[in-house]
Amino acid sequence: MHRIAVIPGDGIGPEVIEQALLVLDKVSSKFGVKFEYVFIDAGGCAIDKFGVPIREEDLDLVKKCSATLLGAVGGPKWDTLPGNLRPEQALLKLRGGLKVYANLRPAVLYDELKDSSPLKKEIVNRGIDILVVRELIGGMYFGPKGREKRNGEEVAYDTEIYSTSEIERIARVAFEAARKRKKKVTSVDKANILESSRLWREVVERLAKEYPDVELSHMYVDNASMQLVKDPSQFDVILTSNMFGDILSDEASMIVGSIGMLASASLGEGRVGLYEPIHGTAPDIAGQDLANPIATILSAAMMLRYSFDMEDAAIAVENAVKIALKEGYRTRDIYTENCKLVGTKQMGKIICENI
């Protein structure tokens, strides 16, 4: 029996989560495991209900589950609230509270969806299969920050800060992941300017000695943002900090052309994990059965793999998605000519049937 904290969140969150849970139900009956769902309010809906992005008691509940599946949080409605009352704070509290330091974001180009990429055919045809390994509970996101008066004017600051052990543990995740892939790690930093990047580079270099079978290279973040567009096929695993990872993983997800397809896993020590699609709440299409549930369904597959060690079930879900695509089913965001347009629910149903 696995207890899963389920956080539908805002916007299209609840709709896509609903389909992911149907998929998990199907997995449950096929593979003879039991899932218990603990529903938690977090994000904008929690602000509306309780006045906070996530209640402490709910965070405690989440910590007691073996994994968390999250839809998406946020929306324009809450965008003008002060910083500590924003829906995004729920994400930070969950990440920090669960100590999930390793954010894995695969950006994979599906053969069937090549046309959706904004990049030219010549580039796309070389293939895109990148795993961004982003540090998730350090750096500027969690470092000291504040405001003060200096020389009579307001000044605000944030601190990008990393310790050796923080760098080491995330680098280890990248090297281990590369071993199961094409054995290439590109560590992205700004070591020509940042002291934190220089430490980053040293620690990664040192750790690389334990992984002689993995090829390590370093790249400045400005160059990485160019190379991702110029020739994404050069990348296998990208290892980077919280802030740079935020920017580069979004760029990587855009070049594969289908942000509605992309899952993510955030892992800590042991099997704890937070799983979520990388897309946002898409308030403009919420509640209209238009959202693509695949990113959330694939996030659930990652949960099966990383938190429950159910590799077979994970592959079954991933294959079910591939079959749906092969058969031409598309939600609006990935629709191209001659395909079969379906809504959120029908896409979920088709994928369930394919398992």
Next chain:
Amino acid sequence: MHRIAVIPGDGIGPEVIEQALLVLDKVSSKFGVKFEYVFIDAGGCAIDKFGVPIREEDLDLVKKCSATLLGAVGGPKWDTLPGNLRPEQALLKLRGGLKVYANLRPAVLYDELKDSSPLKKEIVNRGIDILVVRELIGGMYFGPKGREKRNGEEVAYDTEIYSTSEIERIARVAFEAARKRKKKVTSVDKANILESSRLWREVVERLAKEYPDVELSHMYVDNASMQLVKDPSQFDVILTSNMFGDILSDEASMIVGSIGMLASASLGEGRVGLYEPIHGTAPDIAGQDLANPIATILSAAMMLRYSFDMEDAAIAVENAVKIALKEGYRTRDIYTENCKLVGTKQMGKIICENI
């Protein structure tokens, strides 16, 4: 008479500077102005000669000139030196020393070079004409940074810090520039996470009241890195911090497909300016007459415009470049079928003749 500090630098720097100076000579005779060139060593070559990226006395010399034209600095040869001895330090010292807080980086798609863009025709056909206005002497680049032992392990940090006045002056540059363009400013930050971004947003909002004719919007940096690839035609002026600007301006330059074409101007109070191509030293092709001199030539045109108030001469140079492209002349980096392949020197010569 205008005194120009000329810093050829490393790699292809000297070659492209040579052509830009020939262009300036032509401008000098055509427009009846005199330029005096003060040559300064900075970057890797200065490390080799003097043991420092730039000597204090040379920095003083530069400060006494009315503008600085720089090729490019750096290279693998100096990449393993300690942080304060890297060629890039020369750039930081020049920027900081000249107090050029506003880095203007136009990313323009030339009709003749559309095929070089990595983006699909449908996207490119909407046109790309972006001006990135990047803050250049604040933020993490210049904020407090260091290393220390904490709980027995090494920790390194950098501080992203901005004051109201620093934000205001760079925002003003963006609004003024937008007035002469399509009257749209997209201010890019990470206000959902960073305190410095929240202050940034407030100050920009406040200043926007002075520019009711300019349309202001805000975008998170992760989203901006996606939107630049998805639909660059939506942008006119992008206003952002030093670190985010470093990443986004490189991305913007890549999507127009011809980094060898892109100029930049870094401006401070008054007419002081530092002008440089945005490409690097390209050590692999240095000294082979293969480099594209256009970015440096266009940087010289920006110098004519911003530092010497010679709008006519600037336009003459820009037109001379356009004519060369129209006539089919291409250096290797922008070569496509049926064009006329030329080297660095010949490209410079052709442009001179077109003035």
